[in-house]
Amino acid sequence: MIVDLLYYVAGLMLIAGALFSFLAAFGIVRLPDLFTRMHTASKAGAVGSGLALLAIALVSFETAVIFRALLGIIFFMLTAPISAHLLARAAYIAGYRPAKGLVMDDFEKSDHFRK
Template sequence: MIAELLYYIAGLLLLIGAAFSFLAVIGILRLPDLYTRAHAASKAGTVGSGLTLIAIALISFDGAVILRALVGIVFFMLTAPISAHLLARAAYVAGYKPCGETVFNALENHDGDSSKD
């Protein structure tokens, strides 16, 4: 009875995780510039993969698999947003400008010295 309930919960988590991953793909294809695409990929991709790993942990009934899934979730949460931020920063420094629809650009005319603000 409990195992059957866990299978249904895991199936629901897999569907929600797949939906978030699909939204990340749509964001990568449809958003106007590198910065918004990186945001979509890092945020929605992290949630999608995290939910998928939680589903795997729920149905595995093996401590080693559960531990690996939890470590994978922590890994995604630590690395994906940070790497997206660093890649976007490197692109900006290299000269890739945001799209014309960008309202606020915190890096524009910023030389790293906050005492001049």
């Protein structure tokens, strides 16, 4: 009974993870500039893969698999935002600017990125 419930919850988590991954891929194709594309790829991609790994951890009854899945989730949640931030900073320094529809560009007047 409980095992069947875990399978249903894991299935829903896999569907939600696939939806987040699809939204990340859709955002990469449809969003206007590098920065918004990177944002959707890092956030939605990390959540989608985290949900898929959590579903694997739920249905696996082996401690080693659960431990590896949880380590994978921690790895995604720690590295995706940091790498997106560093790539966005490097792109801004290299001369890429946000799309014209952006309301505010805080770095435009800042001397922090000028070297």
